Amino acid sequence: MGKILVTGGAGYIGSHCVLALLENGYEVVIFDNLSTGHIETVEKLKKYGHVDFVKGDLQNLSDIKSLFNLYKTDAVIHFAAFSQVGESVKNPQKYYMNNVCGTLNLLSAMLEAGVKKIVFSSTAATYGEPEYIPIDEKHPQNPINPYGQTKLMIEKIMDDYDKAYGLKSVRLRYFNVAGADSQGRVGEWHEPETHLIPNILKSTFSGGQTFKMFGTDYDTKDGTCVRDYINVEDLAQAHLLALDYLNKGGETNYFNLGTNDGNTVKEVFSACEKVTGQNIPVDICPRREGDPASLVADNTKAKSVLGWKAQNSLEYSIEKAYVWEKTLQKELINA
Ligand code: UDP
Numbered sequence: 001m002g003k004i005l006v007t008g009g010a011g012y013i014g015s016h017c018v019l020a021l022l023e024n025g026y027e028v029v030i031f032d033n034l035s036t037g038h039i040e041t042v043e044k045l046k047k048y049g050h051v052d053f054v055k056g057d058l059q060n061l062s063d064i065k066s067l068f069n070l071y072k073t074d075a076v077i078h079f080a081a082f083s084q085v086g087e088s089v090k091n092p093q094k095y096y097m098n099n100v101c102g103t104l105n106l107l108s109a110m111l112e113a114g115v116k117k118i119v120f121s122s123t124a125a126t127y128g129e130p131e132y133i134p135i136d137e138k139h140p141q142n143p144i145n146p147y148g149q150t151k152l153m154i155e156k157i158m159d160d161y162d163k164a165y166g167l168k169s170v171r172l173r174y175f176n177v178a179g180a181d182s183q184g185r186v187g188e189w190h191e192p193e194t195h196l197i198p199n200i201l202k203s204t205f206s207g208g209q210t211f212k213m214f215g216t217d218y219d220t221k222d223g224t225c226v227r228d229y230i231n232v233e234d235l236a237q238a239h240l241l242a243l244d245y246l247n248k249g250g251e252t253n254y255f256n257l258g259t260n261d262g263n264t265v266k267e268v269f270s271a272c273e274k275v276t277g278q279n280i281p282v283d284i285c286p287r288r289e290g291d292p293a294s295l296v297a298d299n300t301k302a303k304s305v306l307g308w309k310a311q312n313s314l315e316y317s318i319e320k321a322y323v324w325e326k327t328l329q330k331e332l333i334n335a
Pocket of ligand 1: 176194195196197199200211212213214215225226227265288291
C-alpha cells in the first residue's frame with residue numbers, strides 16, 4: 001500500500017490515524033518532537049504494524065530533510081501542531097513559528113524529496129465567528145485567534161504550492177473531536193487537558209478537579225455552547241479516504257469533518273453522567289474567552305466527494321473516552 005509519513009503521530013488524532021493506516025496495510029513513519037505527544041503511544045502503535053519513529057522537530061529543517069533521505073514515503077499526513085486557542089493568544093510567536101514555519105520546512109523537504117501529496121489537519125477555527133449554522137466550506141474564513149490564523153495561512157500556502165509546484169493537498173477542517181480507539185489501545189492524553197469530555201470524565205476520578213462549566217448564558221437552547229462532536233475513529237477514516245482521493249489523482253481540496261449536529265455542554269455533561277453512572281459535581285463558571293456560542297458542520301461535501309460518513313454517536317465516543325481514561329489513570333499517569 002505504501003509508506004506514509006505521519007507528523008504528530010504520537011498525539012491524540014495522529015495516533016488513531018496511524019492505527020487506521022496500519023489496519024489498511026500501510027507502513028508508517030512517525031515524526032514527532034514529543035512536546036505534546038507521548039513515547040508510550042508510539043511504543044503501543046508499534047505492536048500493530050510496521051511503524052518507524054523519528055524524533056525530530058519541524059522547526060529544524062535538517063531533521064525533516066534527513067527523514068526523507070532515510071525513508072521513501074508516498075504521502076504525508078500532517079498533524080504536528082500546537083492547538084490550544086488560549087495559549088495561541090498569549091504566545092502567538094510559538095504558534096506562528098511552530099505551525100507555519102514548521103509546515104514550510106515540511107513542504108520544502110517534501111518538494112526536495114519529490115513527495116507531492118499531503119493530507120493536512122485544519123480546523124473549524126479557520127472560520128472564526130459563524131455567520132450561519134451549519135457551516136459549509138463556502139463560509140468565509142476569518143479566524144479570531146492566532147491558532148486559527150496559522151491553520152488558514154497553511155491552507156493558503158498549500159494552494160500556492162499546488163499552483164507553482166503541483167503539490168496536492170487535502171485540508172480536513174475538524175470540528176470537535178471526541179472519543180478513543182474502540183479497542184482501548186490509544187486515546188486522548190493532553191497535559192494539561194483543556195477539552196470538555198476528558199475534563200468531565202477526569203473529575204470523576206479520585207484527586208480529579210471539580211468540572212468547571214464555562215458559561216450558561218449563551219443564546220442557545222439551554223444557555224451553554226453548542227459544538228459538533230465527531231468521533232476520532234470516524235475522523236481517522238476520513239484521512240484514509242482523503243489519501244485514496246489523492247492517490248486517484250484528486251485535485252487539491254478541503255472538507256469539513258463534523259456530524260451536521262450539535263450538542264450543548266449540558267447535554268454532553270448529562271451523557272457523561274449516564275455513561276459513568278455517577279452524579280458529577282459541577283462548578284458553574286463565567287464564559288471562557290473566545291468561545292463562539294455554536295459551531296456545527298455541514299459535512300455534505302465530505303460525504304459526496306470522499307464518500308465519508310460519521311458513523312459513531314456522541315454517547316459511543318464518551319463510552320470509549322471513559323474506557324481510555326480509566327487506562328490512563330491506572331497504567332500511565334500512576335506508572
Ligand atoms: N468547556 C467547559 N469546561 C471545560 C472545557 C470546555 O465548559 O473544562 C466548554 C467550552 O467552554 C466550550 C465547549 O466546552 O463551550 C467545548 O470546549 P473544548 O475545549 O472541548 O473545545 P473547543 O470548542 O474549544 O475546540
